[in-house]
Structure formats: C-alpha cells, structure tokens
Amino acid sequence: MSASDDPAYFRMHREAGDLRAPADASHGDHEHGPYTPVFTPGSARRKELDDVLSRYPTKMAALLPALWMVQHERGWVSDDGMAEVAQVLELTPAYVKGVVTFYTMYHQHPVGRHFIQVCTTSPCNVCGADNVVESFLKHTGCQELGQTSADGKYTVIEVECLGACGFATPIMINEDFVESVTPERVPEILSELE
Amino acid sequence: MGYPHTPHERETVLLSKYFGDPEARTLDGWKKRGGYAALKQALGTPPGDIVNVVKASGLRGRGGAGFPTGVKWSFMKLDDGKPHYLCCNADESEPGTFKDREIMRWTPHALVEGCAIGSYAIGAETCYIYIRGEFTEPTLRVEKALEECYAAGILGKNAMGSGKTINIYVHRGAGAYICGEETALMNSIEGRRGNPRIKPPFPAVSGVFKSPTTINNVETLAAVPHILTNGADWYKQWMRPDNPKSTGTKLFSVCGNIQKPGNYEVAMGFPFKDFLYDLCGGPLPGRKFKAIIPGGISVPIQTVEEADASFMDYEGFVAQGTMLGSGGVIVIDDAQNLVKQIARAARFFAHESCAQCTQCREGTAWTTRILERIVAGEGTPEDLDTLLDIGENMTGKTICVLSDSCATPVSSGIKKFRADFEALIKKKKVHLVPAVA
Numbered sequence: 241m242s243a244s245d246d247p248a249y250f251r252m253h254r255e256a257g258d259l260r261a262p263a264d265a266s267h268g269d270h271e272h273g274p275y276t277p278v279f280t281p282g283s284a285r286r287k288e289l290d291d292v293l294s295r296y297p298t299k300m301a302a303l304l305p306a307l308w309m310v311q312h313e314r315g316w317v318s319d320d321g322m323a324e325v326a327q328v329l330e331l332t333p334a335y336v337k338g339v340v341t342f343y344t345m346y347h348q349h350p351v352g353r354h355f356i357q358v359c360t361t362s363p364c365n366v367c368g369a370d371n372v373v374e375s376f377l378k379h380t381g382c383q384e385l386g387q388t389s390a391d392g393k394y395t396v397i398e399v400e401c402l403g404a405c406g407f408a409t410p411i412m413i414n415e416d417f418v419e420s421v422t423p424e425r426v427p428e429i430l431s432e433l434e
Numbered sequence: 435m436g437y438p439h440t441p442h443e444r445e446t447v448l449l450s451k452y453f454g455d456p457e458a459r460t461l462d463g464w465k466k467r468g469g470y471a472a473l474k475q476a477l478g479t480p481p482g483d484i485v486n487v488v489k490a491s492g493l494r495g496r497g498g499a500g501f502p503t504g505v506k507w508s509f510m511k512l513d514d515g516k517p518h519y520l521c522c523n524a525d526e527s528e529p530g531t532f533k534d535r536e537i538m539r540w541t542p543h544a545l546v547e548g549c550a551i552g553s554y555a556i557g558a559e560t561c562y563i564y565i566r567g568e569f570t571e572p573t574l575r576v577e578k579a580l581e582e583c584y585a586a587g588i589l590g591k592n593a594m595g596s597g598k599t600i601n602i603y604v605h606r607g608a609g610a611y612i613c614g615e616e617t618a619l620m621n622s623i624e625g626r627r628g629n630p631r632i633k634p635p636f637p638a639v640s641g642v643f644k645s646p647t648t649i650n651n652v653e654t655l656a657a658v659p660h661i662l663t664n665g666a667d668w669y670k671q672w673m674r675p676d677n678p679k680s681t682g683t684k685l686f687s688v689c690g691n692i693q694k695p696g697n698y699e700v701a702m703g704f705p706f707k708d709f710l711y712d713l714c715g716g717p718l719p720g721r722k723f724k725a726i727i728p729g730g731i732s733v734p735i736q737t738v739e740e741a742d743a744s745f746m747d748y749e750g751f752v753a754q755g756t757m758l759g760s761g762g763v764i765v766i767d768d769a770q771n772l773v774k775q776i777a778r779a780a781r782f783f784a785h786e787s788c789a790q791c792t793q794c795r796e797g798t799a800w801t802t803r804i805l806e807r808i809v810a811g812e813g814t815p816e817d818l819d820t821l822l823d824i825g826e827n828m829t830g831k832t833i834c835v836l837s838d839s840c841a842t843p844v845s846s847g848i849k850k851f852r853a854d855f856e857a858l859i860k861k862k863k864v865h866l867v868p869a870v871a
Contacts, residue, residue: 295560297517297643300624302625304625342610343609345609361778361782362530362779363764365778366764366775400611400786401527403526403527403531404532405529405532405687405689406532406687406688407532
C-alpha cells in the first residue's frame with residue numbers, strides 16, 4: 241500500500257506539506273484565576289532555585305531549570321509564570337518568552353492531565369507508529385492532535401524522536417516512558433491511568 | 435529486546451557489560467566492579483599525561499563527528515587562569531540512536547567517572563551533563579549517582595582527597611534536537627534559545643560562559659576510565675589491521691525492520707553484513723532489506739549492496755558512501771514506502787530547524803512540502819531536480835550542519851533509489867497539480 245492510499249497519513253498531515261505549528265504551541269495564554277507565585281521567599285521551590293543558581297556563574301543560566309519548576313508546579317507555563325521567572329532571574333518577560341517558545345516541552349497553554357506524546361519519526365514510523373497515534377486518538381476521544389479531550393483528561397501529540405528507537409513505538413505520558421507500544425495495547429495503557 | 439541482555443558471542447562488551455544489572459547502578463555495586471579506581475589513579479597523574487594516554491588510544495568522539503578526543507582535550511590551555519568547563523553531551527536525539535540512554539540508565543557511574551576524569555584532564559572544576567528533557571529515567575539515574583558521589587566525597591571541593599574541586603551537575607534540556615549541536619548546547623546551558631553559534635571562536639577558546647570549554651559525548655567519556663586503567667595499547671587491540679584510525683569498541687543502536695533491534699557493542703571494523711544478519715537476526719520473516727541508514731538519520735542512505743560491503747568504523751562507512759555518525763542503524767525493508775520515510779525524515783528536520791539560517795529554515799520546509807506532495811501522488815517530473823538543487827544549496831552554507839543533515843538523506847535517497855520516486859510521480863493525477871506562483 242502506498243502512503244497515498246493510507247488514510248492515517250492524511251489524518252495526521254491534513255494537508256500535504258502543512259508545517260503550521262501544532263495547536264499545543266499557541267501563544268498568549270493567561271491563567272484563568274489569579275496567578276500564585278512559585279518562588280515565594282522561604283518556599284521549597286525558592287530554595288531549590290537558590291541551589292540551582294549556585295551552580296552557574298550567571299543568573300540567566302537558571303532559566304531552563306526555573307521554567308521546569310514552574311511547569312511542575314502549575315502544569316504549564318503561563319505568561320504570568322514567565323513574568324515571575326523573569327523577575328526572579330532579572331530578565332525581561334519578552335526574553336523569557338523567547339526562550340520558552342524555542343523549546344517544545346514547555347506547555348504554553350493548559351494540557352490534559354495525561355499528556356501523551358507518541359514518537360512518529362522515521363525509525364518508529366517504519367514500525368507502524370502512525371497506527372499507534374490513530375489508536376490513541378480513537379481511545380482518548382481527542383478529536384485531533386494537540387487537542388485536549390472534552391473531559392480534560394488527555395492530550396495527544398506526535399513528538400519527534402524520543403530516543404528509544406529500538407523499542408518502537410515509545411510514548412511518553414507526562415514524565416513516564418512506555419516502550420514497545422502497539423495499537424492493541426493502547427486501551428490497556430489508558431485503563432491504567434487514573 | 436529486554437534486559438538483562440545476553441550479549442552475542444561476537445560482541446565485545448566493554449561499556450555495555452553491566453546493562454541490565456541493577457546493582458551496577460549503585461556506588462557500592464560500581465566500586466565492586468572496579469569503578470572509581472581509574473579516577474583515583476587519574477587524580478594522582480599530571481593532567482597532561484592523561485591527555486596523552488587518551489590521544490595515544492585513538493579514542494574519537496562517539497557523538498557523530500569522530501574528532502580525536504585527546505586532541506580536543508589538548509586544546510585546553512591549563513595555565514591561562516580562566517575557569518574551564520566540561521560539557522557532556524547527553525542530548526541524544528539523533529533518530530535511530532539510543533545508546534547513551536542505556537549507558538545512563540544502567541551504568542550512570544561510568545559516565546560520572548568519565549566526566550570527573552575529563553574535568554581534571556582539561557583543568558575544569560565544573561562539568562555540566564546536558565540531558566535531553568525527554569530522558570526522565572536516565573536523568574534520575576545520573577542525579578542519584580551524583581548524589582552518592584557527593585556524599586562519598588568522590589566529587590566536590592576535595593574530590594577523593596586530592597585537593598581538587600570537581601563539581602558535576604545535570605542540566606535538563608526541554609525538547610530541541612538542535613541542542614545536541616555543541617554550540618547550541620552551550621547556549622541552552624546559558625539560558626538562551628538553542629541557536630548554534632558561528633565558529634570561530636571555537637569552544638576551547640570561548641565556550642560556555644565565554645570560557646574555554648570542551649564538549650564530549652556520553653559514550654566517549656564512559657570509555658575514558660577503561661583506557662586509563664588498561665592503557666592505550668590495550669584499547670587499540672580493537673581495530674582493523676589496515677585501519678589504525680578507528681580504535682576501540684562502539685555501541686550501535688539498531689532499529690526499524692529487523693529481527694532483533696537493540697544495542698550491540700562491537701569492535702571497530704566489524705563486518706556490517708555479519709552484524710546485520712548474524713547479531714541482529716536479519717530481516718523480518720518474508721521480507722528483504724531495502725535500505726540501511728547506519729549512523730543516525732543525518733547520514734547518507736546505503737543500498738543493501740553498500741551495507742554488505744561495509745566495515746563498521748569511521749573509514750569503513752565512508753568507503754561505502756556514508757558515515758559512522760552516532761551509530762544509530764535504521765533498517766528499512768521492502769514493505770515500506772521509502773519515499774514516505776524520507777519525507778518523514780525531512781519533516782523531522784523542518785520541525786527541528788532553529789530557523790537562524792535562510793538555507794535551513796526555507797530549505798527544510800520546501801523539501802518537506804515537495805516530498806509530501808510526491809508521497810500524496812501529486813509530484814511533478816521536475817520535483818526531483820528541484821529537490822537536488824535545494825539540497826545543494828542547503829549543504830555547507832549554514833552555521834551548523836542541521837541543514838546538510840536534511841539534504842543528505844534526500845539527495846542520497848534520490849540518487850540511489852530514484853525509481854521509487856519516479857514510480858510515485860508517474861501515478862500522479864494531472865488535475866491535482868497545484869498552481870505554482
């Protein structure tokens with residue numbers, strides 16, 4: 241079967257050559273409620289950040305670690321979160337945003353409780369990764385890649401090479417790896433998530 | 435493949451010896467296996483002597499470029515009065531490669547020891563291990579190993595009682611293939627966007643925090659303790675007699691359409707045909723190999739004939755029209771649409787381009803669009819020449835080699851498997867040809 245006969249191919253790349261950023265990379269999201277700072281003086285995260293700062297000769301170098309801390313606390317990195325990090329590290333919010341938008345793992349808007357990333361780069365693709373994506377979309381009720389399911393439980397995206405090619409298809413659910421995923425295993429994997 | 439992994443009798447297990455052995459992850463377990471003896475020995479040796487041993491061993495960078503490690507270390511001037519840095523590149527993101535991941539998962543202390551020796555040899559008090567953000571388990575393993583080492587006085591202000599300061603920290607990436615490029619990696623450590631820098635200045639002159647810096651791959655550093663313990667000549671026992679330029683053992687990650695994917699460690703110069711059929715079990719039942727990419731997706735695609743004639747070392751792969759690269763072997767069989775896979779590879783590069791250089795930003799996107807149009811059955815006969823032309827304009831003209839890496843599988847694919855492309859183009863439906871402005 242050639243790829244042109246393969247419906248999964250068009251589901252994923254709805255328009256041949258479509259290189260627009262996926263929906264999960266949209267910009268400009270604000271917190272819905274008031275923002276609670278992460279690095280309040282005396283807090284555990286503040287201490288953690290101080291420890292990180294001691295490892296580098298510049299404050300700016302703690303930017304990636306600080307953004308990870310915000311994401312771990314809040315689930316995503318909002319504009320308010322970026323502003324807080326900027327203030328703590330003596331950077332401008334625009335600079336911080338420039339960095340956040342470069343790296344794909346910082347969520348710039350809220351995502352589902354279970355953020356599922358399926359590797360579909362060539363080595364996994366030849367082992368049928370497209371079918372794994374299809375299966376996840378079907379069983380999570382996510383309409384399309386990058387969208388969150390109506391119950392807020394799942395977001396499914398395609399990810400570029402997870403670096404576990406010998407265990408095709410690897411997926412990441414939040415911070416956990418699951419290896420050798422087949423379309424048939426998807427319901428079982430989802431049933432184990434709360 | 436699962437762990438514990440029983441090595442094939444023709445493998446040469448040096449770095450992968452303890453893959454699958456959970457006890458080797460702990461400091462006590464690692465010491466029982468001879469760990470940290472090399473570091474102890476190193477700290478009592480002048481740094482210049484260590485550099486010379488590594489130089490003499492012929493160890494070359496295992497991340498892709500294959501630069502001689504000892505020579506790289508010798509660029510660091512010990513008496514310049516500036517702070518020095520060692521950066522360990524654990525951003526393993528080259529599609530097809532997953533060897534550093536296993537080193538960090540199973541033998542984190544091997545890496546920590548290598549980093550400590552490397553830091554001492556180049557006069558660095560600080561080493562950053564830059565681990566890609568997706569590698570959550572490897573990060574935890576390395577962090578645990580570091581914690582144990584600090585508690586045991588192996589690292590810190592008075593490393594192993596030597597009076598030397600050696601600090602090693604993990605710096606977690608956040609999802610960017612390009613940060614595996616050494617200058618982008620340094621920018622990322624500094625808290626910047628991961629845009630590669632123009633060289634010169636080279637990192638040994640002005641690297642991370644504008645200080646002299648050396649960047650080494652995980653596998654390279656993990657091999658250093660073995661070389662110090664056993665000597666340069668011992669390491670050189672593994673090479674082809676007629677090719678002294680590639681020495682030691684190399685981890686190869688094998689994936690794609692093959693019986694036994696996984697990591698294999700072989701001596702440099704191992705016959706690739708035996709590797710594919712004997713160690714990895716050959717093609718899946720009823721299928722045949724169609725194309726092999728032996729060094730991660732950035733290297734030229736090989737035909738089966740070229741692969742069968744290759745020897746697995748830096749020069750052996752070059753002689754057969756490709757490169758050793760990172761040692762990520764991707765096997766594609768005759769059930770696959772090769773053009774679709776090349777299009778997928780191009781999409782990968784288009785996604786990962788940092789967009790600094792025009793040739794790369796535009797070239798990766800154009801290449802992807804054209805290839806996906808061909809895959810969709812809407813290709814035109816001129817497309818292949820256009821792709822080759824774009825590829826030529828993407829090669830050797832940019833700050834880093836991501837652009838070249840995108841052009842390589844496409845151009846080599848068209849040259850070696852042109853019939854596959856033409857078959858798709860001939861099937862095109864004429865009325866669907868899009869208007870070209």
